[in-house]
Amino acid sequence: xxxxxxxxxxxxxxxxxxxxxxxxxxxxxxxxxxxxxxxxxxxxxxxxxxxxxxxxxxxxxxxxxxxxxxxxxxxxxxxxxxxxxxxxxxxxxxxxxxxxxxxxxxxxxxxxxxxxxxxxxxxxxxxxxxxxxxxxxxxxxxxxxxxxxxxxxxxxxxxxxxxxxxxxxxxxxxxxxxxxxxxxxxxxxxxxxx
Numbered sequence: 001x002x003x004x005x006x007x008x009x010x011x012x013x014x015x016x017x018x019x020x021x022x023x024x025x026x027x028x029x030x031x032x033x034x035x036x037x038x039x040x041x042x043x044x045x046x047x048x049x050x051x052x053x054x055x056x057x058x059x060x061x062x063x064x065x066x067x068x069x070x071x072x073x074x075x076x077x078x079x080x081x082x083x084x085x086x087x088x089x090x091x092x093x094x095x096x097x098x099x100x101x102x103x104x105x106x107x108x109x110x111x112x113x114x115x116x117x118x119x120x121x122x123x124x125x126x127x128x129x130x131x132x133x134x135x136x137x138x139x140x141x142x143x144x145x146x147x148x149x150x151x152x153x154x155x156x157x158x159x160x161x162x163x164x165x166x167x168x169x170x171x172x173x174x175x176x177x178x179x180x181x182x183x184x185x186x187x188x189x190x191x192x193x194x
Contacts (some may be wrong), residue, residue: 101126101150101180108144113137121180126151128176135159138174145178153179 101121105128109116114137118129132138138159145154157175164171 104148104150105145108141108148110137110140110144114141124180126178126180127157128174128178130174130176131162132172132174133169135172138172138176142176145176150181151178 098121105116105119110132114130114132116128116130118127120127132141138156142154142156145151155177157177159172159174162171162173163169
């Protein structure tokens, strides 16, 4: 019977298996490092692209911030101009208002029967003091005043008869109070209930 020593064959086979496993291990490591490098470079390029996009967006945002700042300044100037225009309109109204008021009063006075001695206007309240030939003339004057669009709510405060001895006349002295165009009632806004 022939004896064959299989030990060197087994040893060679074992060495071959170990060499194969080591080479598979190193190839796996190389593959792992290569794939890690690939993902690193891919993620790095993606990150660089995102940073570039972020920088672009930040630059665009700064540009829009400047535009928004300019718009805010323009809106502020517009509000100031509107406020100035409102003041100018009010001044123009108030400038011509007293002249028109005096014109309306002069038109309401019955000629040669009524004389105004004093005129005082404060906060939309007009006080007129004067002398008339009689009470009917005062009533006519009050009616004429009420017809005016600049005068509202004419009220007789007092009237008294007085004798003027040098002319041998009895005249009626009166005090009237009226609301004028400058009078504006404050409208109260209701407070919201909680």
